[in-house]
Amino acid sequence: MNDWPETASARGGSVRSDYWDQPAFETIRPRRLLAPLVFNSPHSGRVYPERFLAMTRLDHLSIRQSEDAWVDELFARAPHVGAPLLRAHFPRAYLDVNREPWELDPTMFVEPLSDRFNTTSPRVAAGLGTLARVVAENKPIYRERLTLDDARMRIEGIYHPYHAALQRLLSEAMNVYGVALLIDCHSMPRISRSNEKAAPDIVLGDRYGTTCAPGLVDLVETIFTGAGLRVARNRPYAGGFATRTYGRPQHGVHALQIEISRHLYMNEVTLTKNDGFDAIRGVMERLIFALIGLDLVSLVGNQALPEKAAAE
Template sequence: MNRIKSDATAPAGAEKGGQDNALEPSFDEYGAKRFDVPILLSVPHAGRAYPDFILQHSRVDLTILQRLEDRYADLLVGKLLDQDYPALIARTPRAMIDLNRDERDIDPVIISDMPGHISLVRTAKQRGGLGLIPRFLPRSGDLWKGPIAWAQVSERIENHHRPYHHRIGARLDELHSVHPEVLLLDIHSMPPLPAKAGEKRPDVVIGDRFGASAATRLAETACAVIRAHGYAPALNTPYPGYHLIERHAKPVVGRHALQIEISRDLYLDSGLNQPGKGLGKILEMMSELVARLEQEIRSQIWSQAAE
């Protein structure tokens, strides 16, 4: 197993100038042989290994590409990995391909030879430059020196996007064969949000796609734990959850999914670049959050069994 390192000096692969095979495998899996818990963790934007071909095609500095990362989001589940919770953590950087997008969410402008038979979707995220292959960022402009060949994009889909989603689906199937209800927790980090007039700014945003991806009680439990740890939770605003939980959730049959967005200034340093002093408190919150959600899922199972 090639575990993503938890220290700032030795991240997965090389941050700059790494070999093209730095992303083999494209994600790391934990707890693969564990079936006694009804929870699967996903960290799709943790990748920070940038192969040479990505850096050579970039028209911006590495630090700009790193703005797409959920910086050190893999550390947010460190205690949970120590407890051997089932988890998938991406090594592929978001600048290369976004695992939280539909594989058809491609801006044709970025492709030099887009095949006419490929069915695409248009989304607000894509129009904002953040489709399957991120195209530009505000204040930085276009990310790439020119269009990308379809063969390259197709390779990224085949070798990075599809395997990640296939394994999530397969792992949920395995857990669901043992447990009547299962929960996917899709874990992200977000830029610090501004506070609204007279309100405390949200520290952690729980997304359940406005009730479409999980039973209401799960989001309520998550918000209660966050609040008990002294942080301000928000529900669905401004992040209700996106492709990953939409794709893999089906609460009507007992397959739930929540997205968790944690403000980066709570666990990174003042430059939002390296792990900071607040990481320990966040790890404690995450540990209790998952334990309480597991308890909630199991209590529902027992209540059903008693009927």
């Protein structure tokens, strides 16, 4: 299923959608839903609109440094075995759906931003709001300031429909199984450590035990460590907007963010797949099969919620 964004003009804006002639994202559904799982790859998009490229001061490789390149392909097996995959085609440098909808940097826009916008978050300060100001290594993206109509086009026309599609998939799982598990799929730069402790290959984020049943996180960690990968939890990535927003174990919806070190499967400079790609894809397929075959209802039903989560 392809998801075509509404144009901003249809929502009252004056800028035509950059994806008026192609899908901004895609929901790949299984023939039959076999488990209450939803896989989400929001940062692996690599379709760069010509208008956006004309607005940036970066070359075609530099602008891609924010991508979770190829992550959608690492999890591509999911729809074939019974779970949907939602994946972005728009790039993260263009729009980040793992942020609040109006988390914007006022220095990026011609017009002043009112109090309705979140302009003071740590992510905005770092240049990584809903519309990013910079890519990796703090390289500025744009030649000139943007208009708010451009932001509305992206947020009202693509961001909101993307989250509506994600919510719809989780609701469908809930309606069938009474429980749902969101696997939010990401990649991370290789972590360097100055001490003797080895850097992790995988970081699992459950917002410090508040967005996912502990047994599920334990199972996922066991699968990765069984494949010889080093796993950390919540540091340095505890889970972003999607994990925090949708992970409500007390209401039956669990969310777990998975960060995969890019050096395992690709060249971090050229973004080309390396010799490890097939092996890492095989590990992710083992994870998918394990979760598909899990009696998720029994597992999460028998686990008490962490006090912090239960109090929310």
